[in-house]
Amino acid sequence: MQLREPGVCRVDVARGELIGATNRYVKTLADLDGLYEDTVAFDAAKRTLGDSVVYEVTDYKPSANSGDMIIGVTRMRPGKIGREYFLTRGHIHANANRPEMYYGESGCGVMLLESPEGEIRTVEIGPRTICYVPPFWIHRSANTGAKDLVMTFAYPADSGQDYGIIEEAGGMKSRVVDDGKGGWMLVDNARYLGRPASRVERVYASASAS
């Protein structure tokens, strides 16, 4: 049998990149339109910084097959829109019964997790912290520090990403904001709609069908 060759990559923490990656993508501030609480502040920032990269992902993807794993590095710039920290778009795995591991390399941030039913959890991430995102949790990260937040991650190659689950609900239930005292806190997302039971069931069904 012709086996896949072993892979070798290197995490460049200072650059926030995976050397030896097979894929790279970036999200600019303009790409994140609609995510933030303060739309006036967002529009003002977009006019001057719309093309700025907010986060960059480099990853090593052997294949999309069940039985492979995708490994990568994400680097997020520090910053806020109004009081709300820069964040990733967030997702649940399209094959929802798939986990993800995030591993802090430098900087500090918060992993914001939401169950399909709308329960919120947070995990603070700093250097050498591992956050295990179990199956079925919607997740997004926010950079709550003054420096780049760099994390290494790994997840099964057949996971896929469903971004729509957040958009349909008007965002995640909570937002990660500056508490004005040098730290972060959660506030309710006033635009949050929640999701109907049928949508929740569809998440769990996507897993049992796989």
Add this chain to the structure above:
Amino acid sequence: MQLREPGVCRVDVARGELIGATNRYVKTLADLDGLYEDTVAFDAAKRTLGDSVVYEVTDYKPSANSGDMIIGVTRMRPGKIGREYFLTRGHIHANANRPEMYYGESGCGVMLLESPEGEIRTVEIGPRTICYVPPFWIHRSANTGAKDLVMTFAYPADSGQDYGIIEEAGGMKSRVVDDGKGGWMLVDNARYLGRPASRVERVYASASAS
């Protein structure tokens, strides 16, 4: 649905441990009887150092279910038996279509990989190196440095370990030894028997049955 809570651990690189682990095991020198080329040197070392820990594994295991991942840290002492570097017992995944990620934290070593058919590969691991072990590769690591080799790892929770595949074949095809010039090299394992086609087929069948 009752979801598993998100996990938080921390890699203590200096101690070579995962803080927040759910499991821990150690292998002493005596546990590694039969692995080394130089049995006279091994027996001599065992008399004085038999109880010494050669390597220690701490890991976080949410469950053994498909859809979960196990994350851990391995710490291997530096040392040699004769010219052969300290090594792990090695394994193939019992559900052989499962990969593993190793991530160098400190020290330096070599990941030795063997396909079921007996092809050998090596990957050098140092700090921030990621070695991706694709499905179906037998793998073991050797500490080729003068300090502890510490690696973080992650693999699917339903992988399992089959150690017998190495024992049945009289070890792996190659050994990682001191080249006498400050580096390492591979030499043939004189006790290597290889494995019959039926055994190779059984590896691939274990995957398709899963």
